[in-house]
Amino acid sequence: MYRVSNLSQAGLGLKTGVLLWLLWLLLLPLETVADTKQPKGMPSTMVLNPAAELWRDVRQRDMPISGTTQVKGVDSGVxxxxxxxxxxxxxxxxxxxxxxxxxLGILVGLAVFYMVRGKVKIVGGESDRKLPRYTSYERLIHWFMASIFLFLAITGLIILFGRPLLIPIFGKEIFSIIASASKEGHNLMGPLFMVALILVFVKFVRRNIYQKGDMSWLLRGGGIIGKKHVPSNFFNMGEKSMFWMLVLVGSVIVVSGLVLIFPVFGQSREWMELAHVGHAIGAILMIGVILGHIYIGSIGMEGAIDGMTTGYCDLNWAKEHHDLWATQMEKRGEAIANEEVNRFSDPDTNEYLGRELREADK
Ligand code: HEM
Structure with missing residues (x-):
């Protein structure tokens, strides 16, 4: 009997204890809310960060909070x-x-421009003669750079915009494979862009130096404003500006990319954050400009791509878009009949072999 009453007393005590504990648990969040000042508009169901005060304080400081440590390394005391x-x-x-x-705005702008302006045609129609425009080496380095750039642009855009855009389509599991493959590929191919940039710079720099007359090309919008013909040399003002943007912004992208891939040269986290911002802004600007370049070099203008694919461009196209260069070439007797270009071209590479064959014939 004694034992039973003892047990029931103990049970009562336990129940009271549990009740008190539950009451304390219920009151605890109220106390925390009172302590950390629930921000306006924050739903009451949201769990408050118990260190909110600390983080608010940290955010108000511009300097990192440092301590001392035995570990030797950049930022290890931060x-x-x-x-x-x-x-x-x-x-x-x-x-x-x-x-x-x-x-997105640039893509929509180009689509609208194409619908309004259409393809820029060769006004005089295709001629029966062609001019040699790019050697096979020039075309090789152009397409080397273009393929690396496109790969880096696609993988970079996946890294930056992939989460909001691709997770709803592929789901988290598949996206994580795509994202990590993009990151590895981006890091692996990145340094090759530097090689391509140097090769293109060395080969094309001379023809991209600004000349007298370039400004009038710009003022007349490269012939888009008004119907008058705008004189231009081998490269026009637009191409030259694209080239210098490529060299300058490309260098920022390359240097900041190297800072990010190789964190072993004593760069701090803040330098890496800065490098990331420069890398991303530079890349977005460059992708925007290159979208315009790809548009005008492909569907935007009749005859523009021939030089970069076959090495030869149509004589009338050259006269309409690069007249100073075309006139010089014609005077030097460099214009070749279409049949001759076709007859003496290598069937696999499209390379015109006529000049070498003629030399060999002599
Ligand atoms: C797949 C897309 C591309 C197409 C269809 C394309 C097309 C062309 C064409 C047709 C030209 C010759 C223009 C002329 O003869 O006047 C050219 C030149 C050039 N392209 Fe591209 N291109 C592409 C991608 C790229 C990329 C991604 C880059 C750089 C990242 C690039 C850089 C250049 C440079 C530097 C030139 C010489 C222009 C100059 O030095 O001013 N291209 N391209």
Whole structure:
């Protein structure tokens, strides 16, 4: 009997204890809310970060919070890098939405331009003669650079915009494979872009130096504004500006890319954040300009791509778009009849072998 009453007393005590504990659990969040000041508009169901005060304080500082450590290494004494959060916010709230709309805007702009203006035709029609425009080496380095750039652009865009765009289509599992493959591929091929950039720079720089008359090409919008013919040399003002943008912005992309791939040269996290911002802004600008280049070099203009694929361009096309160069070439007797170009071209590579055959015949 004694034992039973003892047990029931113990049971009562346990129940009271559990009740008190539950009451304390219920009151605890109220106390935390009172402590950390629930921000306006935050749903009451959201769990508050118990370290909210600390993070608010950290965000107000511009300097990283440092301590001392025995570990030797860059940033190893930094306990909290307040700028890391600023960088993350910039990436998520500015870079991704603004960059995305910019690229989308350029694509829509080009589509509208194509619908309004249509393909720029060779006004005089195709001629019966051609001019040699690019050697096989020049075409090789152009397509080498173009394929590397396109690969880097696609993988880079997946890394930057993939989460919001591809997860709804492929799901998280497949996207994680696509994203990590893109990252590895991007890092592996990145340094090759530097090689391509140097090769293209060395080969094309002389023809891209600005000359007298380039400004009038720009003022007349390259012939798009008005119907008058605009004089131009081997490259016009637009191509030259694209070239210099490629060299300058391309160098920023290459240097910042190397800072990001090889974090072994003593660069701090803040330098890497800066390198990332420069890399991403540079790449978005360059992809935008290159979209315009691809448009005008393919569907936008009749006859433009021939030089870069066969090495030869139509004489009338050259006269309409690069007249100073075309007149010089014609005077030097470089214009070759279409049949001759076709007859003496290598069937596999499309390379015109006529000149060598004629030399050999002599
Ligand atoms: C697949 C897309 C591309 C197409 C269809 C294309 C087409 C062309 C064409 C037709 C030309 C010759 C224009 C002329 O003879 O006046 C050219 C030149 C050139 N392209 Fe591309 N291209 C492409 C991608 C790229 C990319 C991705 C880059 C660089 C990242 C690039 C850089 C250049 C450069 C530097 C020139 C010489 C222009 C100059 O030096 O001013 N191209 N391209």
């Amino acid at each position: 306990l909290i890098n307040a700028n890391g959060d600023k960088w993350r916010k910039f990436r998520m709230q500015q870079l991704i939405p603004i960059g995305g709309f910019l690229l």
